[in-house]
Amino acid sequence: EKGLKADMVLLPKFLGILPFDQANQGAEEAHAELENTGAFLYTGPTPENSVAGQIEIMTTSASQGQAAVMLSNNAGDQIVPAANAAAKAGTKVVTWDSPIPSAEGEALFVAQVDFGEIGVVMADMAYSILGGEGEFATLSATPDAANQNAWIEAMEEALKGEKYAKLKHVDIVYGDDQSEVSYNRALALVDKHPNMGLIMSPTSVGIQAAAKAMQDEDLCDTVKVSGLGVPAEMVTYTMNGCAPEFALWDFVDLGYLTYYVSYLLATDQMKGEVGETFDAGRMGTFTVEKDPTRDAGLRVLMGPFTVYTTENVEAAAK
Amino acid sequence: MLDKLVNRLGTNFVRITVLFLVLVGIILFFSSQIDNYLNARLFNRISISVAIIALIAVGQAMVVLTRNIDLSLGSIVGCVAYFLGGILAAHPGIPPLLVPVIAMLIGACFGAINGYLVAYLKLPAIIVTLATLAIFRSVLVESSDGTSITTASLPEWLIEFARQNAFVIGDFRVRWIVVIALLVALIAHIYLTRFRAGRQFFAVGSNPDAAEFAGINVRRIVMQAFLVSGALAGLAGFIYLARFGNITVVAGLGLELKSVGAVVVGGVNIFGGSGSIIGVLLGATLIDLLDTSLVRWALVSEFWRDAVLGMLILLAVAMDTFMSRKLLMRRNKMSDAELDRSTATTAVQSTRLVADNQAKTP
Amino acid sequence: MNSNNFSARILAHIMSWEGFLFTVLAVLIVVNASASPFFLTVSNQINLFQLSIEKVIVALVMTLVIINGEIDLSVASIMGLAACAFGFLFQSGVPAGGAVVLALLLGGVCGAFNAFWIAWVGIPSLVVTLATLIGFRGFARVLVEDRGITDFPEWFDTLGQQAILGPIPLSMLIFFVLIVVCYIVLQRSTFGRKLYFIGSNRDVAEYSGVDVRRIKGLVFVASGFISALAGVLFAARVGAVRGDVALGFELDIITIVLLGGVSIFGGSGSMTGTVLSILIVLNLRNGMALSNFTGHLQTGALGILLILSVMVPNIREAVARLWKSFRATPT
Amino acid sequence: MGETVQTPQQSAVHEMIGKAVLEMRGISKAFGMTQALDDFSIRLQAGTIHALVGENGAGKSTLIKTMTGIHQPDSGVLLVDGNEVAFHTTQAAQVLGVAAIYQEPMVFPDLDVAENIFINHHDRPAFVRWDETYQEAEQIVTRLGVNLDVRRSASGLTLAEQQSVEIARAISLNVRVLIMDEPSSSLSDHEVKRLFGIARALREQGVAVLYISHRLEEIFELADVVTVMRDGQHISTRVIAEVTEDGLVAEMVGRDMQGKFNRQPSVATDHVMLKVSNLARIGAFRDVSFTVQKGEIVCFSGLVGAGRTDVALALFGIAPADSGVIEIDGKTVVINGPQAAQKLGIAYVSEDRRKLGIAMAESITTNITLPVLERYCNTLGLIDKQREAADADRFRQQLNIKTADLDAEVGTLSGGNQQKVMLAKWLNTNPGLLIVDEPTRGIDIGAKAEVHRIIRDLAAQGVAVILISSDLPEVLSLADRVLVMREGQLVGEFTGEQATQESVIQMAVGTDRQGEVA
């Protein structure tokens, strides 16, 4: 049912990077579509103050009596007390992109894709790029980035499989989601592992910086780059062969779906229980399920996964 | 003999030699730890990654020499990189040679704001730039509303420029970026050592009151310092844009502390009045070398890097302090106590004099 | 004439640093109260403190450090290290109580480490603490690597999150007690007096038989210890630790102190100033957050306020000049 | 008595010397409550040495700071060559050839001596040629007759050495008006003589010299014209021939001073307070042995840089000796720091007021109580501010420190009053052995006499006093014994009666340097 009133907040890890901006577009779209008479607010902390900032915004949202907070959690379990307080105050906390590990205080988690699946996809991309055999290393965001850690773990899990026996995951370094650090780390990896054929970077900043670095050093034919990236940022490198394959889900859709779920929860049109199904506008019907990737917590699985190559990247970049 | 030499070439020479020795020591150490470490590739890597921080550090040094500090540099680099990117995306047609000029102009504008507040309104630099660090960054974020500059949107020549070599000797590739940085450093060095106007930077930092009394235009000098550091940050922003292509609002975050680090490790007195550009270059190189080498060092895990880095920086500074003290003592034939006396005196005096100025201003 | 003098005195009062801060604070509170219905609620007033309680606690000791003519950039890293040390010890089986004690001690040790290089070796504190800013954070990272540690005992989380005295939680209580302690130390004790003298002229203090090294040392140990305390309180408040606990807090903390009118060159400043500026910062942040101005807008506003505050003398001068000319012109 | 007293002789002077290079008319300047300058007028003529005298706080330094653009006057006009000018910066003054040597030496510790001299010479090319710079610096320094390595960095120069650098800077500019604010205060006799030589030379070149000093004998030796000021007001301007010392003093203090420098009988007891044997510190002094009795005043005389301060610093534990024995009250003691020294009842009044003496930014009271703070603690261990204030006030009266407010920053006091505050601070420790280093440097006759009185009283109370002074009349009037140092060694000893200016200087300079003195 449309047109009900629910003030809602979309709270990304921090402001200023493309994926979150796209999620905002999706949410805006849903906001208009659902004719929510309440206010919709896209607000976030500064990158250097992300954790404290998210906690602060969560807390103030509670005292403001917001109906729902849509959180891409960057604070790990440090957000739990604030989230619990919000829940107690009647604010629905819906996480997207990155969940609350312990799931405490969280109504449910809108998962872009199955985290286990991400691991497999990354392993597969490595497999195909390296031709089934060779060394590769990972360039992650910060050591504390919960979902990057989860995905890398999932990937290593996947790598145990027969198929990947000849793939060697030699190293993990962190680029702190900053261009220059990631760039230098990528080069350091090249020097450190002369036989490395691929840098896998499950973060949009990292993959782009790594690709740029390989390109600038004319290493693209010896060291490929792959991981999770935004087509608009990666298109050049995919076309010139530095990053032949990379994957991502659609952040606009993620924002859209998240808004839908949150709206339904906030307006009590949905309880948020296992097995509950609901209909999310243009994206069709979804089911609430128990989150298999965490000990506790519910999730709505969005999917699917798009793997971008020379074929489809240009279209997506538009 | 040594005394004569030291005496002739002065404190800076002492500092620089010491730093250089430390640097060599580190290189030797790592080449014993990491196989195929000491080669042209190392040079290429370090030279490029130092280029940006070196530019900023030179600017920072100019400011610190006048007993001020510029903590807003990181934000300036970010702003320039971002806005320049925006401009280029909008008007790809701008003649390449004009672009760095524009960058420096934008940077200089930011510098002018700091300079005006510090030099003419006599506000303490550390407070002003701490504030502008935040203000400039928020200007960037608010004006960008979260969107980022992507490589695709930039003119081809810019991306190319970042990877063009000025010249190549064997495996040693010298990028234009590096040449620019070195040129800037050279100019700054000559200006500071050979021109009276440059020497007055030292005078002002050494004893502002005396500078005032001696008829030096302190305000102009301080203003100059901030303009230069702003402009150089702008240039750095240009290179940053060319090099990393994709610019988010976090661009340049933390560069201010890095630059201060390079400057102090480079033996510039944080209370102003003494230091040298060569030292600053060495300082910047030293930190960058440590950082990258530690990533490659198998013995320390990823998680140990910063711990080791911090301690090594401290050691480098400590060694520098010790050795230059000893050499200084031989030079002035002073006893330890006396040296402490004179050095301590000047250091304290410097801070106090400034404090006095603050008191006198109203 | 008489009335002129009177209003002139009022003016002078408003234009003193504390006066300025106080006026700003008053205005802020009024604006906030009228802007948001939630502002004056007890829970919000508590939140207002709780959300940055660790920062403001450290700001109190930082005041001593800066008056002493030094600076400590490593406080946030010590907070992080202490929190992580606590988490690490707890995870490796040390009972939480013991872990807390050890973490605090570690903080003291970090402070002593800074003190050694600064007071005994004689390297400028800006340089030393810049290095330990990196180093201590690094050790925090070594301890927890990429893990997040949580599930602390009930009592620990409760101490951090529940009220223990009326509506007031432990950390706030500590904060208030510390204000009193620091005030007495600074304004009334010989230690504080010597602090000021070292800050305004180290040599004179030394020639007057003040044990400069000892006092500088003590100040940094205190700074380390309190930072550690703040770090542990943070862990208790958020019920979890990670390598990035309190990352980048140092600038906020220093900003608060400087806004309070403590001279960065040492020798002058007061506890009153710092407390006022703490209240201003907290109210500003909270007020802006309630009106949905978050992130950079907040820090930007703080930046502007900081510049304004150091312009007080200039402003006063200008106003005084206006005043003169105004009185000079016969009406 | 606001404006100039126009005596016929004086106008004669003007005829004789010609028109004013620099003139001030009705200048007033106030700092908050204190009216530093009050409708003050003065004319400086080319080729004249014009002396300016007045008590501490009379406004002398303020006057010259307004002449050189550091302070702007509240009212009044400034004329150069008869044209009205306003100096908003010191450059402006320099461009018109007005340069000054300030009371507190102002050098750049990080630059070497040569640069300190040439740092702001706009007539020189913008591009620095080092060898040239050093050569010219050498020339100037030798012209001054001081031996200073021009390549040496200015940090660690003694006050005197700093002073020389400043003079060099001033004369290296082609000045038309040179102002010297108590230049001799940190110089020892034969250096003062050199300074006079320079001043006279400049006069021959037609420079107008304004010379400020508290040492009247210098005025009479050097000056052509003398202006007296009091409380910021102009009292009189006369040709030197027409004034007498007592007359000047009377005008300065507004009353006539009796019995200044006449010796008093020694009150020394035979109880040895301090016994030093073979004290030495490498690079500073060696085999220094002497004793000081309770109630005795022992003066250390010698040239600047002779090592007197270093001996004092060794006794006070700042820069402890490498070898030798120190006995206090017959007990051998180790003094490794000021705290230790204080416990033994030793007090050291530094020669370097601004750097080492008192904290300019702190209040008078707190400065006075600093060394003995613990004494003011109440039962709670907190400072009892009333008791502090009471003591501070006691010293204000005892030493008559000129200030309205004891909580004012010491920095706002005039040089002389600052000196008194520093003295008060150490008297407050009730020392058994008082070491005073150049205690009357830069303080006026009245204050000087008071300081001397205080020192005598202390001696009378049985305090052992070591007085380091470059002011011979002072030494001769106070000393029970005079010890002379040269190049870090004790070279001789006189009893107070034996000692004469000549004999002491002879010994201080050493035969090899006699040539220069004469």
Ligand SMILES: Nc1ncnc2c1ncn2[C@@H]1O[C@H](COP(=O)(O)OP(=O)(O)OP(=O)(O)O)[C@@H](O)[C@H]1O
């Ligand atoms: N910066 C200042 N702020 C406030 N008061 C000042 C300042 N400078 C000087 N004064 C006051 O002005 C008066 C004149 O001081 P000034 O230094 O000119 O005296 P002086 O004649 O040079 O004394 P001395 O012979 O001791 O140097 C003194 O009462 C002093 O307290």
Ligand SMILES: Nc1ncnc2c1ncn2[C@@H]1O[C@H](COP(=O)(O)OP(=O)(O)OP(=O)(O)O)[C@@H](O)[C@H]1O
């Ligand atoms: N304040 C100071 N700072 C640094 N070095 C000093 C200082 N005072 C003295 N020295 C050093 O000690 C040496 C001896 O000077 P000292 O002051 O002991 O002689 P002095 O006879 O006391 O001369 P003065 O008349 O200056 O007191 C000087 O050559 C100088 O190098």
Ligand SMILES: [Mg+2]
């Ligand atoms: Mg004076």
Ligand SMILES: [Mg+2]
């Ligand atoms: Mg001396």
